[in-house]
Amino acid sequence: MEIKTEQFSEVAREGLKNAHAHAFLKLRANFVRARRETALSTFPDAAAAQTYGATIRGEAIARLPELLEEFEKNALANGARVFWARDAKEANEYIVNLAKEKGIEYVTKGKSMVTEELGLNEALEKNGVKAWETDLGEFIIQLLHLPPFHIVGPAINISVEKVRDLFIEKINLKEPTLDPVQLGYAARLFLRDKFHRVRMGITGVNIAVAETGTLINVENEGNIRFSKSSPRTQVSVMSLEKVVPNLEDALHLVRLLCRNCTGQKLSVYVSMDNTPKKDDEMDGPEELIIVIVDNGRSKIYQDKIAREAMRCIRCGACLNSCPVYREIGGYAYGWAYSGPMGQVLNPLLLGLERTQDLYRATTLCGACKGVCPAGIDHPSLFLQYRAKDVLSEKTFRPKKRGPTERSFFRLWTWAVARYWLWNLGVRMVRPFINKEAHESVLRNVRGPFEGWFRSRDLPAMAEKTFHDRWKEIQNQNPEWKIQKDNTQV
Amino acid sequence: MEVISIFIPCTVDLFLPHIAEDTVSLLRRAGVKPIYHKEQTCCGQPAINAGYREQAKKAAKHFIRVFGDDEKVVSPSGSCVCMVKYHYPELLAEESEWRRRAEELSLRIYELSQYLVDVRKVEDVGASFDGKVAYHESCHIVRGLGVSEQPKKLIRAVRGTQLVPLKAADSCCGFGGEFANSYPDISESMVKDKVEDYLSSGADLLLLCEPGCLLNIGGFLSRKHPGKKVLHLASFLAEYQETMNDKR
Numbered sequence: 001m002e003i004k005t006e007q008f009s010e011v012a013r014e015g016l017k018n019a020h021a022h023a024f025l026k027l028r029a030n031f032v033r034a035r036r037e038t039a040l041s042t043f044p045d046a047a048a049a050q051t052y053g054a055t056i057r058g059e060a061i062a063r064l065p066e067l068l069e070e071f072e073k074n075a076l077a078n079g080a081r082v083f084w085a086r087d088a089k090e091a092n093e094y095i096v097n098l099a100k101e102k103g104i105e106y107v108t109k110g111k112s113m114v115t116e117e118l119g120l121n122e123a124l125e126k127n128g129v130k131a132w133e134t135d136l137g138e139f140i141i142q143l144l145h146l147p148p149f150h151i152v153g154p155a156i157n158i159s160v161e162k163v164r165d166l167f168i169e170k171i172n173l174k175e176p177t178l179d180p181v182q183l184g185y186a187a188r189l190f191l192r193d194k195f196h197r198v199r200m201g202i203t204g205v206n207i208a209v210a211e212t213g214t215l216i217n218v219e220n221e222g223n224i225r226f227s228k229s230s231p232r233t234q235v236s237v238m239s240l241e242k243v244v245p246n247l248e249d250a251l252h253l254v255r256l257l258c259r260n261c262t263g264q265k266l267s268v269y270v271s272m273d274n275t276p277k278k279d280d281e282m283d284g285p286e287e288l289i290i291v292i293v294d295n296g297r298s299k300i301y302q303d304k305i306a307r308e309a310m311r312c313i314r315c316g317a318c319l320n321s322c323p324v325y326r327e328i329g330g331y332a333y334g335w336a337y338s339g340p341m342g343q344v345l346n347p348l349l350l351g352l353e354r355t356q357d358l359y360r361a362t363t364l365c366g367a368c369k370g371v372c373p374a375g376i377d378h379p380s381l382f383l384q385y386r387a388k389d390v391l392s393e394k395t396f397r398p399k400k401r402g403p404t405e406r407s408f409f410r411l412w413t414w415a416v417a418r419y420w421l422w423n424l425g426v427r428m429v430r431p432f433i434n435k436e437a438h439e440s441v442l443r444n445v446r447g448p449f450e451g452w453f454r455s456r457d458l459p460a461m462a463e464k465t466f467h468d469r470w471k472e473i474q475n476q477n478p479e480w481k482i483q484k485d486n487t488q489v
Numbered sequence: 490m491e492v493i494s495i496f497i498p499c500t501v502d503l504f505l506p507h508i509a510e511d512t513v514s515l516l517r518r519a520g521v522k523p524i525y526h527k528e529q530t531c532c533g534q535p536a537i538n539a540g541y542r543e544q545a546k547k548a549a550k551h552f553i554r555v556f557g558d559d560e561k562v563v564s565p566s567g568s569c570v571c572m573v574k575y576h577y578p579e580l581l582a583e584e585s586e587w588r589r590r591a592e593e594l595s596l597r598i599y600e601l602s603q604y605l606v607d608v609r610k611v612e613d614v615g616a617s618f619d620g621k622v623a624y625h626e627s628c629h630i631v632r633g634l635g636v637s638e639q640p641k642k643l644i645r646a647v648r649g650t651q652l653v654p655l656k657a658a659d660s661c662c663g664f665g666g667e668f669a670n671s672y673p674d675i676s677e678s679m680v681k682d683k684v685e686d687y688l689s690s691g692a693d694l695l696l697l698c699e700p701g702c703l704l705n706i707g708g709f710l711s712r713k714h715p716g717k718k719v720l721h722l723a724s725f726l727a728e729y730q731e732t733m734n735d736k737r
């Protein structure tokens with residue numbers, strides 16, 4: 001997948017201009033929020049259920065190396081094959097070779113963000129293997145050659161008219177219709193044929209269970225189950241943080257995932273795979289191949305703070321709650337993961353230098369943290385990434401901050417611990433700022449702060465700060481004076 | 490009379506000093522004697538938000554030196570209180586003595602409405618205002634501190650005032666400090682949404698407890714809807730004080 005994280009501002013501006021999408025996202029936010037809250041209220045104690053989820057993910061990350069070994073041991077014992085891919089290239093080469101060895105013409109795919117991260121579809125197609133996305137949303141955007149707009153609903157921004165025209169053009173929709181059910185049916189007919197003859201299916205993994213070697217997938221369309229059960233070869237691609245200790249933990253996460261994701265108590269399909277087809281079984285894939293993708297994660301894992309981003313279970317609740325996502329939509333984030341989840345993950349996976357905007361274009365409002373069932377503190381991570389830039393931490397491929405900013409904070413630090421200097425600074429700066437003021441209001445000021453003034457005014461700096469006024473106030477109200485001064489300074 | 494210490498955020502001190510005065514008179518009204526340490530400067534948010542953690546530590550230590558011995562500290566800003574309450578202990582985690590002091594202080598610092606309602610048990614501060622108001626739930630106050638009912642209780646106790654619902658009341662207004670300046674298009678779109686919700690609420694006034702949001706929403710209103718006002722809750726309660734004569 002092409003990385004466009006550096007074009008954030010440009011693409012965000014395009015998103016802002018799209019009034020239709022904006023109105024839709026605002027409406028959708030209210031709807032999705034209500035659905036999620038209703039679904040969560042079916043827990044006897046929703047907050048405790050969320051906290052428990054965070055605890056499970058916290059433990060999973062803390063014990064990650066050990067859990068992965070346990071998972072591999074059990075998966076192998078179950079008869080699966082396990083391939084550890086250090087990076088995207090290794091993962092893609094392995095899967096491409098697998099397909100080539102078997103003389104496979106096409107694969108069906110269940111929606112999987114990690115394969116978007118790898119750019120697997122492109123790698124397959126370069127080698128003459130067609131990859132058919134079988135999730136309806138993914139199928140639509142694949143036909144349109146668009147990236148996902150939302151990690152759960154990749155095509156939520158595509159109008160039904162556009163889908164109708166697309167299906168007429170690309171998949172032989174006979175009778176033009178705007179009925180979503182009919183459109184869905186057309187896609188189903190088209191894809192059913194692909195499933196019928198498919199020899200290799202590639203899906204992602206929602207949760208991997210260390211204790212049993214089980215792979216769990218959660219979906220609503222049945223396409224993942226098809227992709228996992230129809231072909232002879234089942235390939236499950238997982239990023240290495242997907243593992244949890246045991247089935248109880250996994251099932252709690254499934255409950256949380258569905259509620260936080262789509263506001264369902266349970267998705268329509270939950271499939272669990274342990275083994276390939278056994279000798280005495282009628283059907284099922286003959287081989288189960290698990291590709292465990294590192295792609296920079298074990299390096300991130302060395303950093304005790306940054307690794308907490310890997311708790312993410314990809315439910316998408318953070319996107320739905322994010323006021324910035326609501327304004328700009330999903331394209332601006334420029335890679336596989338969008339919204340707050342992408343803002344914490346992409347900088348780690350791609351390096352800080354080319355993902356600057358992801359952890360700076362945020363008001364730190366904490367809506368994402370508030371809904372996260374995995375206990376990720378997104379705003380604190382954003383601040384940590386900024387700190388890594390300031391300290392130029394090599395591991396994270398940082399972007400050095402400019403000299404003006406550095407000098408500013410040098411001065412600021414000097415003054416912040418010396419109140420007299422701080423107030424002297426205020427008195428010195430004030431005339432420069434206030435020379436632009438009319439009737440005590442600053443408007444259309446140019447220079448480094450013109451972003452603010454594009455749509456906002458600012459009161460002029462007070463001729464007398466409260467600091468200056470305090471003595472007067474006390475003199476006017478002698479009874480306010482307190483003899484004892486209990487500062488230590 | 491309880492003596493408490495007030496922390497006046499730099500945004501208030503420099504651009505909105507009347508909010509500090511209103512805070513003082515409100516506290517006096519609630520039977521509290523506020524003291525102001527002239528040595529106070531900034532809580533350090535600009536530094537930590539820009540990634541300058543070492544520099545933010547200096548601010549934290551200064552703050553702790555100035556306020557460390559106060560029994561209670563009250564501030565008319567939720568985000569500054571969050572900084573002290575949550576970020577100081579984390580910033581100073583590796584310096585055990587400073588960390589201890591930060592943790593102690595974190596238990597003794599309050600946002601203004603939180604202090605009045607939870608600690609002083611005051612809801613009716615003797616104000617009256619005939620009209621409808623809406624309340625914007627600022628991010629650091631509602632999600633950071635979990636303070637939401639306290640300001641509403643203070644508003645409901647104002648005679649003649651009707652608190653009307655605000656759509657997406659806890660949705661961010663788009664301030665975010667440097668964000669508003671660096672990403673003006675996104676920020677403008679957010680504040681526009683907030684203002685549209687305010688206008689459609691039918692309220693005569695928008696109230697909030699966060700100076701940052703006040704600068705943002707107020708600045709946008711001043712530019713695009715000069716007739717509409719946004720006020721800090723402290724100013725609202727102080728400005729519409731009943732005089733002794735018309736009191737009950």
